Amino acid sequence: MSAPDQEYRLPNGGPSIAALPKVSLHDHLDGGLRPSTIIELAEEAGVTLPVTDAQGLEEWFVSQANSGSLVEYLKTFDVTIAVMQTAPALRRVAHEFVLDLAADGVIHGEVRWAPEQHLQQGLTLDETVEAVQGGIDDAIADLAERGHEITVGQLVTAMRHADRSLEIAELALRHRENGVIGFDIAGAELGFPASNHKPAFDLLAREFFPVTVHAGEADGLDSIKSALFDGRTLRLGHGVRLAEDVAVIDRDGDHTTVGLGPIAAWVRDREIALELSPSSNLQTGAIAQWGTELYDHPFDLLYQLGFQVTVNTDNRLMSATSLSRELALLAQAFDYDLSDLETFQLNAAAASFLPLEDREDLADRIIAGFEKA
Template identity: 65%
Template sequence: MSRYEVDGVDIQTLPKVSLHDHLDGGLRPQTILELGDEIGLELPASDAASLGAWFAAQSNSGSLPEYLKTFDITTAVMQTEHGLHRVAKEFVLDLAEDGVIYGEIRWAPEQHLQRGLTLDAAVEAVQAGVEEAIGLVASHGGRIRIGQLVSAMRHLDRADEIAQLALRHRDRGAVGFDIAGPEDGFPASRLQSAFDTLAKAHFPATVHAGEGAGIDSIADALYSARALRLGHGTRIAEDIVVEEETDEAIVVRLGQLAEWVKDRQITLEVSPSSNLQTGTIAQWGTALTDHPVDLLHQLGFCVTVNPDNRLQSGTTLTRELGLLVEAFEWDLDDLEQVTQNAAAGAFCSFDEYEELADEIADGFDDLR
């Protein structure tokens, strides 16, 4: 049993959907030690507990660029077919253990070519690990559905190539495209031709926006990338003015961009703990209770809750939901709403969505 409960229900037992979860941010510390030993990688700690603590400490810098430096270690042990296969398999098994029934794994294949893998071989290795894990979950009476989000690094110049990679694997595990890396100064419009290619092929994209940069970045992601979801999207709150707040009600005025995102129900992939670590919510405060996620949720935005990087944040989706229950007194209805939001935003077929939505509703009803 987890320590996180809502209305007397263990949150870990609830069906969950994870949309924003980085493969190179979800390694088990013991796996890093073992894979690192195989390649002679020098690590900052020699046991799993200490290594996990090191990642958490390094990630609490309040700076997105500093936070991203921790990935130098995780990607170093993910440069072979064996390493990628193992990491992907364990990643999915850990999701299933946490109650996730549908998950999308985002990762950037271009960061995993240092030991001779091709882009396609890297994607195939991850897919093989995913499929092995799905089979293991099924053999124990469970079920989990997983898709790959193939990411391009926004500050590099391979987006067109990575977009074509995603399209080659659209029927072999890839369900969507993403751009990641430093957001500020690297708008989606830099990669316009890649997004044009994807749009012409009717392939969905989510874009990291509203994390390391503000509403101009969000607007650009929606316009240039035709983003169906916003990775984090937290800083859309910069376009909301609170005009009056009492114990009974809150009166706000939405700017045109915020109104568009709300009215079109564009999915916000909010990652609360990560947002604290990277300073995303610094303008509102430094505690989780300062995070605009509750305001966005109460106003009817399509909020979803995600772990982002389970290793760096020392977290799980259960924990992220539990923290919001503690901070904002969310109840089962709130958790079901954000979970259904995630199902609606998932890059799957409409038939798969309907099945997923029913499974979520039944799962919550059974625990009420």
């Protein structure tokens, strides 16, 4: 397990954030490859890359992702997916992905990815899931030998613009005893509501299988409403545009009174977690109506209002980020202290798709780790 490239700390100093126990809920497998691995896999697969040195390739991904558009942002995945079309490649990527989580202090991670995008060289859906699980298992075993305990679950994702969601839901259910702990839909959000995938969500509900849905990133309240009603989602992937349902009622000096619309009230009162990804939200223009800097992000508004906010990376490669970096950026923008960072991790632990006993154990590990800091 290698150390992070940079030691992130709170603005007033304190412990290394990477050393603190953390939970990662929203992290895409195909958005977290090491640039050096992409180069090696591309050479093996005969894939032409836009840049052929690791540093330059990393910079290319960030530059391309800084588009202000989710649709343009998603085009960068054409490169990573192209080198993830064989079982050995999937296993290696998953292995390294978990090692990198652990290097960032993560003790529980939920890795989302879309099996339907990895069939170009003849793999079956089941073979892709098995290959990724093999890599996860390898990494967990490697880390255990080094004294780092981590749990990792797969979130099997269906592409919302395609028509395979029922098939992918059935795939997830087949592997619920082999590492798959939840289901997701992802991809271009605008014009592709969760309601398009109602048969898949109905099946998952009948089988009591957890669901998270990308919503409130490139589309607004109607998309979030569909995720809640049609998807029966337990978490909102991003969900940042839920802030559109928060209205300022009165300002009196330093005191501001706000009111929650029905969707926002439902999400807050039912403690439906928001999988917020600050850097990614800036890159895709998800917060454009509030501004273009991190301090414009409605993260703090939602936190102060009592929403179940969690902090995530979304795609570590495209944002050149880590969970420690995201926490450091938020602390700098909103003057958060160690207790705030602990709250975000406890929120994530409570929202994870682990069984109750495991969630409680995760919370205990987080509290113990922060107490030692």
